Amino acid sequence: MIKTEKVLHLKSSRGRKVRVVREHYLREHVPCYSSLCQAQCANEGKVLSGEVTHYVMPDAGVARDFMEILEFREIQGIVFTQTACQAVQHSRGRRQYNRLRSLLKDPRHHCILFANEFQEYSYCPREKGEPQDKWQTRCVYHAAVWYHDHLAGLKPVVMITEDQNAVAEYSSLNCGVYVLCTQEYLQTFWPELQAALELYCSIAQSLQEKGSEGTEREYTEHLPAEVLEAGIKSGRYIQGTLNVNKHRAQHEAFVRFEGSSNKSSELNSDVLVCGGKNRNRAVHGDMVAVELLPKGEWRGRTTALTEGQGEEKGDETQSQPMATGRVVGILQRNWRDYVVTFPPKEETQSQSRNSQRILGTPWDQRIPKIRISTQQADKLQDHRVIVRLDSWDSTSLYPNGHSVRVLGRAGELETEVQTILIENCIHVPPFSEAQLGEMPVSSPESPWSVDPAEVITRRDLRQTHLVFSVDPRGCEDVDDTLSIRSLPPGPRGERLELGVHIADVTHFVKEGSLTDLEARARATTYYLADRRYDMLPAVLSADLCSLLGGVDRYAMSVMWDLDAQTLAVNTVWYGRTLIQSSYQLYYELAQALLNGEEAEVPELGTIRDAKLAQLTQALETLTHVARQLRAQRDKGGALELEGVEVRAQLDEDRNITALVPRQPLEVHETVAECMIYANHWVARKIQESFPQQALLRHHPPPRQEFFNQLQDSARARGFTIDTRSNKALADSLDRAVDPRDPLVNRLLRVMATMAMSNALYFSTGACPVDQYYHYGLALDRYTHFTSPIRRYADMIVHRLLTAAIAMEKGAGPAKALASNKELEEVAQQINNKNRAAQHAQKVSTELFQCLYFRDKDPETDERCVADAVIYTIRANGMLVFIPQYGLKGAVYLKNREGQVVSERQDGGCDWQTGSLQRYLDHITTTTAVGTSTFNLFQHITVRISVQPSRCHSDTIRLEVVSNRPHQAPETQVQTSQPQGARGRSQLVQEVVRQAEEASQQAEEKRGRASKLSTEEREFRQSKCPNLYSLLEEVRELALLDLAACGAGGGGLGAAAQACATSA
């Protein structure tokens, strides 16, 4: 090892130049991480494959400015030099550097780090007077030459640089080492990767424009990092995340402060930031430091909005003044990819034409307009484009960004769906060749079969147990099956054996494999209204792991030996099994069997009697057991909540023909209860085995103030809702039944659901034991075990259970388990992805609701007129629920001209000049004609139309037609019974059938909706029309994402966002 000195010229955060001398050690052996190595380097971990045509080595400038291009997974064989990495670290900050590091770590990316400056023969010291960038380029070139020689010339090495002089100087020096500029490189080696070339041009253009900024200051300079840090420590500044009110995006934002570093303890709420100057270039989601304004300048948050009211109008209602401040610095930018709509031609031309700059409007209303330099302004007008932000200088009114990829024309279905994915940070590229290469082979020619060596390690249930599944019709990914049978009586009497058998996914997906990493990154299967994106490749999710009928499958089982009378647990067995499901039932069929109706069971064919009786018997016993289990949980305070769930009915061409609210069958509950039972017992097992590092799922009790709306609304109808505990809440909800209108109870349950927080995954070591409780299910411990095909959490739990079983057998965990800290990080990641999945699903449902109503004329089409129930009163209108479409939304009673809705003699409504008065349980409008009253829980008639938007999503608009119930021409859809009444299944079935028939008839009369083009259909990754099958996770709470409604005050708009989704 040789010791030298290395001189660095660094810039301090105040802009001072510092000269640092560091000791620098050189070694002869520095790993090359290439599989072609001829010199026995200690290459541990990821190595570059030799199966590429060349290796590519970006110089410091390329790594710094064009890393996005190097992130394309298609570009393989990238060697990042230490020189280039340090350049990224020093000039682009921690965030960008971390991005590079995770790229280097990720086995799905073909790139490695070569520590060229530690290599004795590739290191070149900086010469006196040599500019830093020249030196860095020289270093990288030397590294390229060394690398090429080290691999004995087996692979050409291409260095890429933006420095034309370097191309001229180096390109002909060494045979086998090429020097190209980036653009030429992409054109020569990756001509089919058009997206990379386009992105290159976009970034290059943006860099070029950056030099020509104006000098006039639009904003105050941000304070330097060390000043901010000291200010936060002393309590002068407050640190927090900027949250923009989407309904008043340019005007109102809040800073949610984070935790302990905050010393100004009298503050217990958010800090309001008013206007663009005070926001000072902070973007929604950024971590900022704010300084409070003098108390005299404090203001209140806006509490009501009038429909369509411009931001400038000053007559909005404000609440009490609250802590108000201004942003003095940015601690961490949290920019992501944004979908932006390019302006129409008129607007591009009015902007300076030579500079080719346009102002794009982000789809997310909370993000400011973005200035983009482009040569495609004409071509891309009215297109949606992915844009990344580059900078926002104090001299620029808007942030600068560059376009990354064109999604398509705004308003087209495929563009809109891709927009939803990008906006929720959901990345679901097709599975790569390398990932698919890990999969076992199963094709019609050589079908997969069980391995005899594996069979002997498993408990074989094929001959002993009647196993069956119950799923939505047409389900491809069957991850759970059930069995139930009698056991010989024991000393304490009759015994039953209940079995839950779950797809053994982790048998096929080894920890750390590419498939595992991809599944972990996705965390869940994503269900949108018309398609799904699977977490695992189809060969697993629809075939080898899917517990299909009539084939041998590996399973992870939990089997309880129960007292037949009391269901007391005698023993529990956990382990790997081999099963063959005898029946693959769907819910309606299982329910029909239970109801004793004539039903066609495909597996039985013509021979029926005895076998059918056996199956029906099993279903009946299971129903009985599930009722008893449910009753036990009810005693503990389990909640029955309502999420509004709608199913889009599609024809064979996948056009929507109707929106149908989902109706539960009792068999849903039976299956769900067994799954909850299995999840609970697995949670107990893994928590007992690994008290510090098991993955559980808890549901924190809601904050009492969130129940105010529920309690006020219930009181208006004469009910008292006791929210002191889940048991009290469940009991009082059960009592709050209006015999004349079952919807009242359902709406109260919706409101209770909206008050809840999300259930979350956590590591047992990261949370005190008394917080393990699952409030909604009333269980002391809970986890997810039963859906490993579509939830990564369940895969982790399967591995934990396997380790627990091995430990019990005295083997000790075969592999080191994740530490508490690692597990907690994964848990947070999965929680975030779940939130994104729920949100994307909700937004895609709204998209389809808009598509459904978009081509109908609200004035003439009777499907656009519906019955609605008022469930909340607001300052300027009310929130209503439309049972027929499972739709919730705001109805405004005052418009932008100041007119109010007034009732005519015949019950119809129009707009008149007048005033509005809000009360606890009703709202009135007064005009020259008279007074109209709208009461809580009253049924009214509304007209549904679509409010189109060019840059954002379309929205559903509701208007009062009459303040009387809607007289439907056809059979009115009725809703489910309020209570957990067990006799309800038949009624429910009746209702579903009626609803579906009614909508079918209506549809046939009016002809089909417009067809999707072939291209639109081609893009879909999933071929399954199995909509919303996620919602089969029936009982584990329909829960609200609080972030969506917590901010932005009590305005109608904000509250209208609140929507329950299934968790």
Ligand SMILES: [Zn+2]
């Ligand atoms: Zn080597």
